[in-house]
Amino acid sequence: MTIDTDPGAGTDADAATALARCAALAALSSRPDAIERVHLTPEHARANALVGTWMEQAGLRAWQDAAGNQCGRREGVAPGLPALLLGSHLDTVPDAGRYDGPLGVVMALAVAERLRGRDLPFALEVVGFGDEEGARFGAALLGSRALAGTWDEAWWGLTDRDGTTLREAFVDFGLDPARVGEAARRPEELVGYLEAHIEQGPHLEAADASLGYVTTIAGARRFVLSVHGEARHAGGTPYSRRRDALVGASEVVTAVERLARATGDHGCIATVGRIEVAPGAVNVVPGRADLTLDLRAATDAERDAMWETMRAEAAALCAARGLGLEVVETHSAPAVPCAPWLQQAVVAGIATTGDAEPRGLWSRAGHDAMAVAAVADVAMLFLRCSDGISHHPDEDVREVDVARGIDALEAAVLAVAAVVAGRGAA
The missing domain is CATH 3.40.630.10 (Zn peptidases)
Incomplete structure (x- = not known):
């Protein structure tokens, strides 16, 4: 034909x-x-x-x-x-x-x-x-x-x-x-x-x-990263005694952007779309911050390598502030x-x-x-x-x-x- x-x-x-x-x-x-x-x-x-x-x-x-x-x-x-x-x-x-x-x-x-x-x-x-x-x-x-x-x-x-x-x-x-x-x-x-x-x-x-x-x-992987600190009175707790989960989470957010941007316009894309803080009171040092991470790349290998880099960086940032880090993967698509x-x-x-x-x-x-x-x-x-x-x-x-x-x-x-x-x- x-x-x-x-x-x-x-x-x-x-x-x-x-x-x-x-x-x-x-x-x-x-x-x-x-x-x-x-x-x-x-x-x-x-x-x-x-x-x-x-x-x-x-x-x-x-x-x-x-x-x-x-x-x-x-x-x-x-x-x-x-x-x-x-x-x-x-x-x-x-x-x-x-x-x-x-x-x-x-x-x-x-x-x-x-x-x-x-x-x-x-x-x-x-x-x-x-x-x-x-x-x-x-x-x-x-x-x-x-x-x-x-x-x-x-x-x-x-x-x-x-x-x-x-x-x-x-x-x-x-x-x-x-x-x-x-x-x-x-x-x-x-x-x-x-x-x-x-x-x-x-x-x-x-x-x-x-x-x-x-x-x-792109195949995407999505995570919830939970940063654990200690909730204390905002006025009575000096900086030397603070384990502020939100400050630690904020450093993780900027690290995510820095690492992804370094791959260029055609590299990895990483987005923190939501942060939730507990207890969430204006006069309490945050004891926990949960943030979402959406990570994408042209290949699974690139995406997964970037995730390992980001996870290591997040763990180091949290450890430096005496904070705990818990990670749960919520979605994975090749x-x-x-x-x-x-x-x-x-x-x-x-x-x-x-x-x-x-x-x-x-x-x-x-x-x-x-x-x-x-x-x-x-x-x-x-x-x-x-x-x-x-x-x-x-x-x-x-x-x-x-x-x-x-x-x-x-x-x-x-x-x-x-x-x-x-x-x-x-």
Whole structure:
């Protein structure tokens, strides 16, 4: 089978439609003053229904799977072929922007519409995942983990801020918890997964580049560091007798930043996002300080080496002040490298837009591709976003970048088709 690898003529109308669809999804919010659309809510249901309509308009058979993901499929040259999956997520963080997630879904729909009538050596599927952010139940990637067959039964007991369990939310949404396994896909059912997403960082904008490709998705480790001192009267305790846990924790925070910054803009990223102090009275020397640490890097080896350095530094700083240090790891996810052959397809797609040497970036944020990688090869296309801002109402993109992104994603699909057709002919 020979595949014509020239994409169709792209139009600004496709980008305008994609942006208008992002605006329509932004209106599906639980808040009148901001965008908030979380998992298994009425807003989620309305988003799925709207995207399902767009899927049917693009010539896809649409359905909602057993985990609440919105799916669409068009068969290839023969029915029942493995599918190339395109997509991203439809849920948001609280007070969100309108492009993180939904833009990738509507770009995938634009490509599906353009390729209507094309003979492809695989089925083409589009998915809008129901939960990537984890904003409601605290565990992220629920939708894509269900698709990848890595669902954890322990999640059923998770609760939201109102005390509703995940199991109860499934039932309220019209889903059967006992059937969540039906959302899982087998490796032989998938050719691969391509995800378009805003960069959520400043590097493409700094390079004046519309698009880039992802080399790897950072694996994160998260910790709670508890610094133990001694609570005493603020007025009656001289400095020579103080074992101030907050002062020690503050030194740990600055050390974390110093060590991470020394690795440069493309090195490790470390963030202390929360500090809690006990007893927390204005006239008491703090006896305990608990701080969180989120640590990410392009490779697990870099991240783990940095953690060992940070842990040693924190222990030394605490010991010098007569403080104790307790560490609990709360999360660990391995880095996910993108498959070289799919990366090459994305690079080839970007090249069709006029960028002969596109930039490879490692993603500091997590994405659904991380979960899908358990069942299929993955790759990602990044789009420039204004000032690198994301997870904020000021999140913004340029129409020209969306137009180029749709062109590049379409060309990437055709490049994948050429590879798959070549395998079949071999």
